[in-house]
Amino acid sequence: MAETILAGVTVKVNGEGYFEDLSQWTKEMAIEMAKEYSIELTDKHFEVIDYLRQKQKAGEQLTIRKVGGSGITDIKGLYTLFPGGPLKISSKLAGIPKPVSCI
Amino acid sequence: MKRIVILGAGTAGTIMANKLRKSLPANNWEITLVDRDTNHYYQPGFLFIPFGSYSEKDVVKPKAKFLPKGVNVIYTDIERIEADKNIVHLANSKTLEYNFLIIATGAHLKPDETPGLKDKLYYKSIFDFYTLEGALALYQHFKNWQGGKLVMAITELPFKCPVAPIEFICLAEAFFMKKGIRDKVDLTFVTPLSGAFTKPNCSEVLTKVLEEKGIKIVTDFYIERIDNDTKTLISYDGIELPFDTLVIVPLNKGDDMIERSGLGDDLNFVPVHKQTLQHEKYSNVFALGDAAAIPTSKAGSVAHFAAEVLFDNIMSAIAGKPLEAIFDGHSNCYIETGYGKATLVDFNYDFEPLSGSYPLAGIGPFKLLSITRINHWGKLMFRWIYWYILLKARPLPVSSHMSMVGKNVRM
Numbered sequence: 001m002a003e004t005i006l007a008g009v010t011v012k013v014n015g016e017g018y019f020e021d022l023s024q025w026t027k028e029m030a031i032e033m034a035k036e037y038s039i040e041l042t043d044k045h046f047e048v049i050d051y052l053r054q055k056q057k058a059g060e061q062l063t064i065r066k067v068g069g070s071g072i073t074d075i076k077g078l079y080t081l082f083p084g085g086p087l088k089i090s091s092k093l094a095g096i097p098k099p100v101s102c103i
Numbered sequence: 104m105k106r107i108v109i110l111g112a113g114t115a116g117t118i119m120a121n122k123l124r125k126s127l128p129a130n131n132w133e134i135t136l137v138d139r140d141t142n143h144y145y146q147p148g149f150l151f152i153p154f155g156s157y158s159e160k161d162v163v164k165p166k167a168k169f170l171p172k173g174v175n176v177i178y179t180d181i182e183r184i185e186a187d188k189n190i191v192h193l194a195n196s197k198t199l200e201y202n203f204l205i206i207a208t209g210a211h212l213k214p215d216e217t218p219g220l221k222d223k224l225y226y227k228s229i230f231d232f233y234t235l236e237g238a239l240a241l242y243q244h245f246k247n248w249q250g251g252k253l254v255m256a257i258t259e260l261p262f263k264c265p266v267a268p269i270e271f272i273c274l275a276e277a278f279f280m281k282k283g284i285r286d287k288v289d290l291t292f293v294t295p296l297s298g299a300f301t302k303p304n305c306s307e308v309l310t311k312v313l314e315e316k317g318i319k320i321v322t323d324f325y326i327e328r329i330d331n332d333t334k335t336l337i338s339y340d341g342i343e344l345p346f347d348t349l350v351i352v353p354l355n356k357g358d359d360m361i362e363r364s365g366l367g368d369d370l371n372f373v374p375v376h377k378q379t380l381q382h383e384k385y386s387n388v389f390a391l392g393d394a395a396a397i398p399t400s401k402a403g404s405v406a407h408f409a410a411e412v413l414f415d416n417i418m419s420a421i422a423g424k425p426l427e428a429i430f431d432g433h434s435n436c437y438i439e440t441g442y443g444k445a446t447l448v449d450f451n452y453d454f455e456p457l458s459g460s461y462p463l464a465g466i467g468p469f470k471l472l473s474i475t476r477i478n479h480w481g482k483l484m485f486r487w488i489y490w491y492i493l494l495k496a497r498p499l500p501v502s503s504h505m506s507m508v509g510k511n512v513r514m
Contacts (some may be wrong), residue, residue, distance in 0.1 A: 018514070060368075061396075061398065063260065063337075063366075064295075064325060065259060065369070065370075066369050069369060071415070075325075075339050078339075079339045079340045080499055081208070083340065084323075084340070085297075085323055086212070086339075
């Protein structure tokens with residue numbers, strides 16, 4: 001476990017920078033983290049982030065396909081919003097654990 | 104008369120039917136199995152067909168051979184489950200009432216869901232090895248193939264037997280080496296994951312195995328479509344990957360009947376309690392094997408281990424007692440790495456695959472996360488065990504719960 005300072009607050013993160021405690025997350029932290037990926041967060045980004053946080057709290061397993069079928073955006077749109085690794089990056093910004101695809 | 108209905112007579116359903124029929128008196132309990140197919144397929148054997156090591160007769164036998172006497176077997180499609188009324192509607196408009204229902208209808212391939220997969224190159228240059236037809240078509244294709252770019256790609260998770268694509272590419276490498284055309288074959292492994300495998304320990308070992316064999320790994324590749332004219336895989340972020348022969352794991356989904364019954368998640372797998380396998384809303388409904396949406400592998404070993412737990416829980420439910428047997432997500436897979444060798448992984452919900460020996464501490468004979476000849480023999484021997492011991496629910500000297508004994512906690 002490590003700590004990092006986001007938006008002036010010390011938060012617990014794992015080795016890859018994913019939040020250990022969902023409740024520490026704020027929108028300001030997401031905005032700050034997004035800068036590392038050169039992403040400026042829009043309302044659409046936050047709709048995805050809210051969706052991820054809701055589903056995480058409900059204990060549901062998250063996949064790109066699922067987010068793509070959420071009605072917020074499609075898979076292609078998700079790649080445009082979070083280029084490179086849409087689910088990995090959006091999960092990090094949403095303050096939820098890195099999605100572990102079931103094996 | 105009370106009734107247990109089991110939907111699906113694959114690995115999970117067949118084991119359950121055998122276990123329950125042995126323990127429940129026939130004069131009180133009627134057990135009914137429903138499946139659309141009269142054949143039982145040894146699905147782990149499909150992997151060996153493209154390389155000619157197994158043929159059709161090794162992997163197909165009549166289902167009836169493995170089912171106990173005193174179980175009603177109905178070969179038909181299932182229309183839907185009406186869980187509010189404890190009724191299953193069959194395709195022939197007949198209905199089955201149940202006291203307990205076990206859903207074991209498996210995972211199915213959906214090649215239609217990826218544009219360009221089931222198109223003009225299907226079974227000509229694009230193949231799967233998760234169906235008998237696909238594996239046999241690939242066997243014919245490889246007979247005359249003179250080399251080129253061979254791509255093994257995964258469309259989406261979860262899918263059945265998550266180690267099989269890695270085994271496939273390793274076996275292909277050895278196959279073309281033996282054939283004398285290895286220098287003409289360019290091998291690439293394509294996955295939507297960030298590594299060769301999800302479990303980090305295991306991913307490390309397997310990445311090394313692939314690299315040593317000169318197999319390229321492309322990670323984080325999420326397939327949008329396949330262009331049949333240019334023979335190219337195209338990802339959602341626009342990356343293009345050319346192939347001459349594409350072997351692909353199509354999207355896996357639960358049975359369509361699950362969707363019609365309103366009992367599935369977005370991939371038609373049935374969400375059940377991961378430890379008791381009981382449905383959250385309907386306490387007399389359970390899901391077993393690939394059909395269940397639980398966070399472990401979709402694999403025969405999981406169906407087998409989970410069946411032990413489900414059996415105990417159904418017996419408790421019948422007796423009106425709380426469900427105390429707990430499934431720990433135990434999964435156990437032999438991974439073929441080619442040249443007569445294999446490795447073995449053993450893990451559960453909480454523990455990553457560890458090195459060590461299995462099933463006996465210090466003795467083995469199988470070695471976890473090591474590549475050995477005896478592991479390969481274990482895999483081959485398993486086909487016999489499957490047909491003659493496992494399906495009939497005869498006792499095996501392995502625990503349904505994962506054991507830490509014999510495992511090295513530090514790698």
